[in-house]
Amino acid sequence: MKAEDIMVREVETVQLHENVGDILHRMRTLKYRTLPVIDEHGRVLGEFSTYKILTTIVPSYITSGDLDHVEFVPDIGVLKRRYNEIASKIVADIMNPSPILVDEKSSVLSVAAELLASHHSSLAMVVSKDKHLKGVVARSDILCFVQESGVENRA
Amino acid sequence: MHNAEEHLSHVIFGWDPTWVAVTVLLLIYGIIMLEKFNRAVLSLLGAGLMIFCGVITQKQAMAGIDFNTIGLLTGMMVIVAISQKTGMFQYVAIKAAKSVKGSPWGILVMLSVVTAVFSAFLDNVTTVLLIAPVTLLITEALGVRPYPYLFAQILASNIGGTATLIGDPPNIMIGSAAHLSFYDFLVNLAPITPVIFAVVLLCVWFMFGRDLHASEENKALVMQFNENEAITNPQLLKKCLFVLFAVIAGFSVAHSFHLEPASIAMFGAAVLLLLQSFGQSLHEKDHAYEGVMAEVEWTTIFFFVGLFIIVTGVEHTGVIALLAQKTLSLTGGSMTATAAAVLWVSAIASALIDNIPFVATMIPLIQSMAPTFGGEEALVPLWWALALGACLGGNGSLIGASANLIVAGFAQRAGYPIAFLEFLKHAFALMLLTILVAHAYLYFRYLV
Numbered sequence: 001m002k003a004e005d006i007m008v009r010e011v012e013t014v015q016l017h018e019n020v021g022d023i024l025h026r027m028r029t030l031k032y033r034t035l036p037v038i039d040e041h042g043r044v045l046g047e048f049s050t051y052k053i054l055t056t057i058v059p060s061y062i063t064s065g066d067l068d069h070v071e072f073v074p075d076i077g078v079l080k081r082r083y084n085e086i087a088s089k090i091v092a093d094i095m096n097p098s099p100i101l102v103d104e105k106s107s108v109l110s111v112a113a114e115l116l117a118s119h120h121s122s123l124a125m126v127v128s129k130d131k132h133l134k135g136v137v138a139r140s141d142i143l144c145f146v147q148e149s150g151v152e153n154r155a
Numbered sequence: 156m157h158n159a160e161e162h163l164s165h166v167i168f169g170w171d172p173t174w175v176a177v178t179v180l181l182l183i184y185g186i187i188m189l190e191k192f193n194r195a196v197l198s199l200l201g202a203g204l205m206i207f208c209g210v211i212t213q214k215q216a217m218a219g220i221d222f223n224t225i226g227l228l229t230g231m232m233v234i235v236a237i238s239q240k241t242g243m244f245q246y247v248a249i250k251a252a253k254s255v256k257g258s259p260w261g262i263l264v265m266l267s268v269v270t271a272v273f274s275a276f277l278d279n280v281t282t283v284l285l286i287a288p289v290t291l292l293i294t295e296a297l298g299v300r301p302y303p304y305l306f307a308q309i310l311a312s313n314i315g316g317t318a319t320l321i322g323d324p325p326n327i328m329i330g331s332a333a334h335l336s337f338y339d340f341l342v343n344l345a346p347i348t349p350v351i352f353a354v355v356l357l358c359v360w361f362m363f364g365r366d367l368h369a370s371e372e373n374k375a376l377v378m379q380f381n382e383n384e385a386i387t388n389p390q391l392l393k394k395c396l397f398v399l400f401a402v403i404a405g406f407s408v409a410h411s412f413h414l415e416p417a418s419i420a421m422f423g424a425a426v427l428l429l430l431q432s433f434g435q436s437l438h439e440k441d442h443a444y445e446g447v448m449a450e451v452e453w454t455t456i457f458f459f460v461g462l463f464i465i466v467t468g469v470e471h472t473g474v475i476a477l478l479a480q481k482t483l484s485l486t487g488g489s490m491t492a493t494a495a496a497v498l499w500v501s502a503i504a505s506a507l508i509d510n511i512p513f514v515a516t517m518i519p520l521i522q523s524m525a526p527t528f529g530g531e532e533a534l535v536p537l538w539w540a541l542a543l544g545a546c547l548g549g550n551g552s553l554i555g556a557s558a559n560l561i562v563a564g565f566a567q568r569a570g571y572p573i574a575f576l577e578f579l580k581h582a583f584a585l586m587l588l589t590i591l592v593a594h595a596y597l598y599f600r601y602l603v
Contacts, residue, residue, distance in 0.1 A: 059291065059295070059569060059570075060568045060569055060570070061287070061288045061291045061292075061565065061568070061569040062288065062292075064568060066239065066284045066285050066288065067245070067288045067289075068240065068242070068387060069387065070292070071381075071384040071385075072245065072249060072380055072381045072382060072383075072384035072385040073292050073296075073380060074296075074376060074379035074380060074381070076292065076295055076296040076376055078295050
């Protein structure tokens with residue numbers, strides 16, 4: 001079984017110039033965690049994700065420093081303050097420029113392995129040779145496939 | 156001292172060993188300054204060149220490595236690697252910030268004092284790495300810019316490190332080479348550091364302190380930080396405190412028992428490694444042990460090993476003794492002038508280059524002055540001048556000491572970059588002022 005067999009073809013996408021706050025609203029309504037960022041020709045430029053927004057608004061001195069935890073810190077309003085700073089920015093400022101890209105002919109096993117190897121991306125983008133977006137595969141798509149087909153088809 | 160001719164025949168192509176050794180030293184120090192390559196790799200390459208070119212034999216190289224310095228550094232790194240997981244640093248920092256009721260200037264002073272005290276007994280880099288995130292959280296709550304706080308902490312860590320034998324690598328090297336004990340450092344350097352620290356804080360007040368303001372609401376927010384939540388593992392904390400105090404007490408009495416500091420630090424490290432996972436399964440013990448070993452800064456350790464060999468190579472050619480003679484002829488063989496020269500040259504050099512290779516080179520230079528001043532005991536003021544110059548000089552620029560670079564890198568990632576020139580503008584004059592205070596102290600205590 002290949003990526004093209006299990007991928008979702010109808011994909012919600014965003015473009016570079018769109019407003020971060022607007023997109024976040026859209027993602028919450030549609031319950032999406034990750035959206036592909038594409039150019040006007042449908043080529044993948046990156047991904048826009050709730051993960052990336054969170055890492056932008058949680059100060060890096062908390063996540064990358066030597067603090068094991070911050071339970072001792074009261075609500076100092078830092079998340080809200082930092083979100084307000086980025087809400088009016090555009091997708092290009094916040095997006096992750098190196099999402100997981102897989103080929104239409106990639107095996108489902110290799111897509112699953114790619115998804116596990118990445119700590120921050122929950123979506124693999126299926127692209128053609130010239131990076132045109134063909135579809136996406138999420139973890140749940142793989143699980144859906146294994147549960148329904150029972151045994152992985154080697155054909 | 157070794158004679159140059161003795162080695163001449165061994166050096167490849169019949170080159171002059173002095174030129175080979177000096178070229179290797181300058182080349183390696185020069186490339187280290189470029190900061191394009193890892194300094195441990197460079198120093199080990201230099202050490203290899205000294206041996207392959209025939210300047211020294213492997214046996215002489217090994218004899219040149221000061222294993223007392225290496226052991227003390229490694230032992231303390233292990234103890235710190237275990238202690239930093241306990242939340243002890245965060246606890247003390249928050250407690251200190253709350254003790255001044257959230258006043259912005261009070262917090263700056265308290266966090267600097269905490270940094271200085273921790274730096275006096277533990278590694279400076281670890282101290283600033285653990286205090287800086289808490290500082291940023293507190294300044295975020297206060298709504299003030301973090302630069303003055305981080306600036307003061309950089310200075311505090313280098314000043315605190317000056318105070319004790321184990322505070323800063325230059326002191327470890329000097330203590331080891333000159334047989335000066337922990338107690339000697341405590342009696343001779345610790346008294347002046349609070350004065351220097353107070354002078355610096357006074358300047359920081361005029362530079363930034365008087366402009367720091369926070370609303371009552373924000374001060375109240377700081378009072379809501381809960382230091383008790385910072386302690387992650389009270390059991391481990393008790394073990395760490397026990398070993399830390401035992402090791403420091405051990406350092407203080409080591410001299411009377413003819414023990415070297417490295418033995419005490421390594422023994423303390425071994426005891427804490429045993430205690431930290433006592434009662435756990437073998438697998439858990441191994442896991443904990445591997446984790447600690449990974450935290451030890453092997454880069455620094457190997458850097459020292461290579462450096463000691465490079466300096467030994469240069470020393471064997473007799474060029475360092477020659478340089479010492481030149482220095483003495485410039486200062487007219489006067490102790491007062493020589494101490495002043497050592498202090499100021501060390502300070503300026505340490506502001507611009509890594510103070511570790513500088514001190515490694517200065518140690519044999521000062522040692523070879525012993526005959527002029529009538530024996531090794533007479534050199535003591537020079538050792539204090541070197542320690543004060545090399546440690547305090549690190550405050551002169553952002554590249555002056557490892558702690559400075561670590562804070563700058565950290566501030567950069569946190570979105571509050573510290574500009575090289577801005578730091579230089581504020582820090583260089585302050586550094587010269589601290590050297591002036593040190594100069595007065597040296598003069599009145601040892602040279603009058």
